[in-house]
Amino acid sequence: MTRLTDRFAALKAENRAALIPFIVAGDPDHATTFDILKGLPEAGADIIELGMPFSDPSADGPAIEKAAGRALKAGASMVRTLDLVRDFRKGDTTTPIVLMGYFNPIMAYGIDAFVKDAVNAGADGLIIVDLPPEEDAELREPATAAGLSVIRLATPTSTDARLATILDGASGFVYYVSVAGVTGQKSAASTDIAAAVARIRAQSDLPVAVGFGIRTPEQAAEVATHADAAVVGSAIVSRIEAGLDENGKPADGLVREVLGFVSGLKAGVARGRKP
Amino acid sequence: MADAPNSYRTGPDERGHFGPYGGRYVSETLMPLLLDLEKEYAKAKEDPAFLTELAELNRVYIGRPSPLYYAERLTEHLGGAKIYFKREELNHTGAHKINHAIGQVLLAKRMGKTRVIAETGAGQHGVATATVAARFGLECTVFMGAVDIERQKPNVFRMKLLGAEVQPVTSGSATLKDAMNEALRNWVTNVHDTFYIIGTVAGPHPYPMMVRDFQSIIGRETREQIMEAEGRLPNRLVACVGGGSNAMGLFHPFLDEPEIVMDAVEAAGHGVDTDQHAASISGGTPGVLHGNRTYLLQTPDGQIAEAHSISAGLDYPGIGPEHVWLHEAGRVNYVSATDDEALAAFRLTAELEGIIPALESSHAIAHIIRIAPDLPKDHVIVLNLSGRGDKDIFTVAKALGAEID
Incomplete structure (x- = not known):
C-alpha cells in the first residue's frame, strides 16, 4: 500500500472527499512555502500538490505563472523543491505529496536521478502536464517501478475511446481537468462535472479528483458531492500574492491567511458529503 | 560513425x-x-x-513560383562561388x-x-x-x-x-x-x-x-529552376534558422542528394560564447518546450533562457526537431552569424543587388560572405532569401545611429 491509496481508502471509509490544495514550491520564498506546507494538513489538506516551478508554464493561467516566476526569482530549483518534501516528511509521514509540473526541469535533472531523489525525499505521485500518455513511458515506467504514482489527466475533450487510452497505465488517482483551458480561469457547471466523473468511474476504479476553476468553499462543496477529491490551486496561490508587501516580501499574517482560506475550503468539501 | x-x-x-x-x-x-x-x-x-x-x-495569391535570381554583383564582389537567391521575399506579404x-x-x-x-x-x-x-x-x-x-x-x-x-x-x-x-x-x-x-x-x-511539407515548395521549385539555369543541381544550399521553416523548406527536397552541402545559419547575437544569442544547436541542450522535444537554450536546472538576436524572427530559444535530427545525423551543418555580421550583410546586399533583405535572411548572407571567396567559381550556392527587410529599417537605423522617424 502507498500513502495515496491508504489516504483514499481511509476517506472512503469515512464517506469523505479529499481536499487537495496546490502551492508552488518556493513561492514567494523557500521558508514561507515550508511554513505553509507544514500547516496544510492541520488546515484540512488530505493530499498536497506541490508545484515544481517552470519558466514557461503554458498550461497555467496568470496566477500560477506569476507564482512560478516569484519562486524562480527567489532561487527555487528542483533540488530545493525536493528539500521541501524531505523536510516536510520529518514531521508528517502520512499526508501524500504529489509533485506537479512540466517535463523539461525533470529532463534537465535526469529522469532516473529525479525518480530516485523524489522517492527518497518522500513524494508519492507525479502530475506532469505536458506528458500525455503517448509520451510519458520514459518517466512513468521508472516512476511506477519506484513506487511513485503517475497521475493521468482526463479533460472535457476526452472521448470514451480517449479515456481508455488515458486510464490504461494510470495510477494513484485520475485528475479530471473540468474545463478546457488553463488553470484559474473558467469554472465548470456542476452537472457537467457529475457526468464526467460518472464516465470515468464507468471505466476505472481509481479515485477521481476534479480541478480547474474551483475557487470558493461553495464550489468545493459541489465538487465533493460528485468526486473523490477537489483540487484548488490558483485561488490559494492568489491569496499568497495578496499577502505580499510592496517589495514582494511576505507580509505578516500571510501564512495564517492562506491556511485560513484552506480551512474554509475544507469546510466546504466536508459539507458536500453531508447526506 | x-x-x-x-x-x-x-x-x-x-x-x-x-x-x-x-x-x-x-x-x-x-x-x-x-x-x-x-x-x-x-x-x-x-x-x-x-x-x-x-x-x-x-x-495567383502568393505569386509563385518565386524567381531564382543570379546575384551577379555579389558574386563578383566576393570573387568565388556563384550565388543565386531564391526570392521568397517577393511572395505576397514579403516572406x-x-x-x-x-x-x-x-x-x-x-x-x-x-x-x-x-x-x-x-x-x-x-x-x-x-x-x-x-x-x-x-x-x-x-x-x-x-x-x-x-x-x-x-x-x-x-x-x-x-x-x-x-x-x-x-x-x-x-x-x-x-x-x-x-x-x-x-x-x-x-x-x-x-x-x-x-x-x-x-x-x-x-x-x-x-x-515542412507546405514550405517544401521552395526546394521543389529551386530544383527545377537551377536545372534550367545551370543544367545541374547546386553544390550548396544556405538558409537562416530560428525555428527553421524556410531552411527546412529549401533543404528537404534535396536531403537525399549526398553531394549537396547544406548550411543552416543560426543567430549568434553578440556571439555564441556570450549569453546573448539565439543559437539553439550551437549553444543549446536537449529539452521539451512548446509541444516538442528539441534543443533549447536553458539553465542547468531546466529553466528556459532568454534568446537574443537583432532579428526578432530568429529570437527564439528553440529550433524545430527535424533540424536537431539532421544535425545529429551530420546531414546539415549548423553554423552561426552575429548581429554585426548580419547588419553588414544587410547593407552589402542593398548596395550591390538593390535588394533589402530581412535581418533574418541577412544571417544566411553573412555566412556566404565568409565562405564564398574561398570557393571555386563553379561552386553554385542557392541562398534562401526568406524575407524582405522593409520591416527592419527602424531596427537597422537604430543600430547604425541614423534617425528616420
Missing part, C-alpha cells in the same frame, strides 16, 4: 518523432484535436481538390511564411474552425496569418511579445489593417517564446472553434511535418 539512413526524407515516424526529437508534449486537452488534425491532414494530402486549391492559391499560412488555413476551413490564432516574432508569420484569415473570412488573433511589438511596428499596423487582433504578451521576456506560451493557452481555452496556425517547423506533431 553510425551508418547513414537510406533516406533523410522519411520522418517523422507514426508518433511524430524524428529519432528522439519531436513528439506531442502537450496538455491532454489538446491531444484529441492533434489526433484529428493529423488524420485530416493525411486525408487532405491525398485529396486532389485540396491540392488543386492550394496550387492555385500559390500561383516565406505565407506558404504555410495558406496551407494551414485551408486545413482550418476543412475542419470547420471559425477562428485562427498565431504567435509571431518579427511579425511576418502574424501578417501572413492575418492575411489568410482575411482572405477566408476567419476571425484572427495574433499573440506578439510586447518587446517585438515595439521593434516591429510596421507589421503590427499591417496586421491590424488586415482585421486581426494583436494581443501583446508581457510575460517572461515578452518575445516569441512567450507569445507561443500565450497562443497555447488561448488554444486550449478555445479548442472547439480555433485552429492554431503555427509559424515554424516546431510545436507538437503534426505541425513540424505539416509546415
Whole structure:
C-alpha cells in the first residue's frame, strides 16, 4: 500500500472527499512555502500538490505563472523543491505529496536521478502536464517501478475511446481537468462535472479528483458531492500574492491567511458529503 | 560513425518523432484535436481538390513560383562561388511564411474552425496569418511579445489593417517564446472553434511535418529552376534558422542528394560564447518546450533562457526537431552569424543587388560572405532569401545611429 491509496481508502471509509490544495514550491520564498506546507494538513489538506516551478508554464493561467516566476526569482530549483518534501516528511509521514509540473526541469535533472531523489525525499505521485500518455513511458515506467504514482489527466475533450487510452497505465488517482483551458480561469457547471466523473468511474476504479476553476468553499462543496477529491490551486496561490508587501516580501499574517482560506475550503468539501 | 539512413526524407515516424526529437508534449486537452488534425491532414494530402486549391492559391495569391535570381554583383564582389537567391521575399506579404499560412488555413476551413490564432516574432508569420484569415473570412488573433511589438511596428499596423487582433504578451521576456506560451493557452481555452496556425517547423506533431511539407515548395521549385539555369543541381544550399521553416523548406527536397552541402545559419547575437544569442544547436541542450522535444537554450536546472538576436524572427530559444535530427545525423551543418555580421550583410546586399533583405535572411548572407571567396567559381550556392527587410529599417537605423522617424 502507498500513502495515496491508504489516504483514499481511509476517506472512503469515512464517506469523505479529499481536499487537495496546490502551492508552488518556493513561492514567494523557500521558508514561507515550508511554513505553509507544514500547516496544510492541520488546515484540512488530505493530499498536497506541490508545484515544481517552470519558466514557461503554458498550461497555467496568470496566477500560477506569476507564482512560478516569484519562486524562480527567489532561487527555487528542483533540488530545493525536493528539500521541501524531505523536510516536510520529518514531521508528517502520512499526508501524500504529489509533485506537479512540466517535463523539461525533470529532463534537465535526469529522469532516473529525479525518480530516485523524489522517492527518497518522500513524494508519492507525479502530475506532469505536458506528458500525455503517448509520451510519458520514459518517466512513468521508472516512476511506477519506484513506487511513485503517475497521475493521468482526463479533460472535457476526452472521448470514451480517449479515456481508455488515458486510464490504461494510470495510477494513484485520475485528475479530471473540468474545463478546457488553463488553470484559474473558467469554472465548470456542476452537472457537467457529475457526468464526467460518472464516465470515468464507468471505466476505472481509481479515485477521481476534479480541478480547474474551483475557487470558493461553495464550489468545493459541489465538487465533493460528485468526486473523490477537489483540487484548488490558483485561488490559494492568489491569496499568497495578496499577502505580499510592496517589495514582494511576505507580509505578516500571510501564512495564517492562506491556511485560513484552506480551512474554509475544507469546510466546504466536508459539507458536500453531508447526506 | 553510425551508418547513414537510406533516406533523410522519411520522418517523422507514426508518433511524430524524428529519432528522439519531436513528439506531442502537450496538455491532454489538446491531444484529441492533434489526433484529428493529423488524420485530416493525411486525408487532405491525398485529396486532389485540396491540392488543386492550394496550387492555385500559390500561383495567383502568393505569386509563385518565386524567381531564382543570379546575384551577379555579389558574386563578383566576393570573387568565388556563384550565388543565386531564391526570392521568397517577393511572395505576397514579403516572406516565406505565407506558404504555410495558406496551407494551414485551408486545413482550418476543412475542419470547420471559425477562428485562427498565431504567435509571431518579427511579425511576418502574424501578417501572413492575418492575411489568410482575411482572405477566408476567419476571425484572427495574433499573440506578439510586447518587446517585438515595439521593434516591429510596421507589421503590427499591417496586421491590424488586415482585421486581426494583436494581443501583446508581457510575460517572461515578452518575445516569441512567450507569445507561443500565450497562443497555447488561448488554444486550449478555445479548442472547439480555433485552429492554431503555427509559424515554424516546431510545436507538437503534426505541425513540424505539416509546415515542412507546405514550405517544401521552395526546394521543389529551386530544383527545377537551377536545372534550367545551370543544367545541374547546386553544390550548396544556405538558409537562416530560428525555428527553421524556410531552411527546412529549401533543404528537404534535396536531403537525399549526398553531394549537396547544406548550411543552416543560426543567430549568434553578440556571439555564441556570450549569453546573448539565439543559437539553439550551437549553444543549446536537449529539452521539451512548446509541444516538442528539441534543443533549447536553458539553465542547468531546466529553466528556459532568454534568446537574443537583432532579428526578432530568429529570437527564439528553440529550433524545430527535424533540424536537431539532421544535425545529429551530420546531414546539415549548423553554423552561426552575429548581429554585426548580419547588419553588414544587410547593407552589402542593398548596395550591390538593390535588394533589402530581412535581418533574418541577412544571417544566411553573412555566412556566404565568409565562405564564398574561398570557393571555386563553379561552386553554385542557392541562398534562401526568406524575407524582405522593409520591416527592419527602424531596427537597422537604430543600430547604425541614423534617425528616420
